[in-house]
Amino acid sequence: MPTGRIFTTGQMAALARKRLPRAIFDFVEGGAGSETAVLRNRERFEQIALMPQALRDCSAAHSEITIFSRRYAAPFGIAPMGFANLVCPGTDLALARAAKACNIPYVLSTAATTSIETIAGVAQDNLWFQLYPGADEDIAAALMERALKAGVTTLVVTVDIPVPAKRVRDLTNGLAIPLRPSLRTVLDVGRHPAWLLRAALGERPGMANFVENKGSMSGLAHAEFVSRQLSCPGLDWKRIERIRKAWPHHLVIKGILNPQDALAAERIGADGLVVSNHGGRQLDSAPSSIEVLPAIREACGDRLTLILDSGVRTGDDIARGLASGADFVLLGRPFLFAVAALGLTRGPTEIIDVLRAEFLNTLIHLGCADPSELGSDHLWPRQGANR
Secondary structure, rough: OOOOOOHHHHHHHHHHHHHHOOHHHHHHHOOOOOOHHHHHHHHHHHHOOOOOOOOOOOOOOOOOOOOOOOOOOOOOEOOOOOOOOOOOOHHHHHHHHHHHHHHHOEEEEOOOOOOOHHHHHHHHHHHHEEOOOOOOHHHHHHHHHHHHHOOOOEEEEEEEOOOOOOHHHHHHHHHOOOOOOHHHHHHHHHHOOHHHHHHHHHHOOOHHHHHHHOOOOOOOHHHHHHHHHOOOOOOOOOHHHHHHOOOOOOOEEEEEEOOHHHHHHHOOOOOEEEEEEEOOOOOOOOOOOHHHHHHHHHHHHHOOOEEOOOOOOOHHHHHHHHHHHOOOOOOOOHHHHHHHHHHHHHHHHHHHHHHHHHHHHHHHOOOOOOOOHOHHEEEEEHHHHHH
């Protein structure tokens, strides 16, 4: 069980706010536009009430779950996050180590600050890889080949970034591509000497999976290259179908909110979906993931594995997601806040312990001994069957 004065992910986020320069904290916490979608994600979770069941034998209750032919210790994993090492050098590796030690999945982002090969040596068979298909199919194909050689068996293809989002906090702080930090940002960094020292002693954050593509490009040219590889307005289902044919293992499509898109993913042979609004970081007027999840479950039945992402913060939220139709859940921001608050060694494992303990507590209160028992009967008001 967690020890010390940190008991929740909310406390970790509050401590992270104090320890990180404002621009870095804003980069992690912020969303698109006026951040309506970020707020909606949390509001919709908090509106979901769970109905407990009394006098059920839960003496053998556990949090283990099987997904994509693999047994994990809990029904949640670490979502893909770009530039995680901005929080602290070594963050990617610390999260990967914790995922392996605690037996949950770690999804490495295309935009990670550590390479596929390096993370694979640490996370081993707990590693999933998230692919931004981008405008250049050859680069995407090379990334897939590297992931395959590294032993990855679950590929997560993100499709909800046709164009870069307008993230006002990052623009205000000058934390965009290319970097143009404001004077306020520079002065604020100076007020966080511990972070500054770690950043100075660590490797300079960059997109490690694109190093070989940079060549002699100027800063502006590289920024344009990165933008093309992280967004693609021409991406379509034919391209995803080609990826499906090229990838021999589990394929998951991330960034689906529309039930019609869920059916299209099924038609091209996807194994699963991540129901996600990108944490509110793309389309500010998009619905929350949790509110569209039941409709997507109804549309695809049990034919696809559904993973919920965006706005998950607590063990109760994980239970809410499973009861609403998800098979699994991903969390991103809370893991970065845990590193900022508690450090590379303690932070990642402690947040996993906190979330798993909270989830088990909720599971038992709901009268369940196994996560697979959660369903619409545990929602109040009662809703139609969704599993």
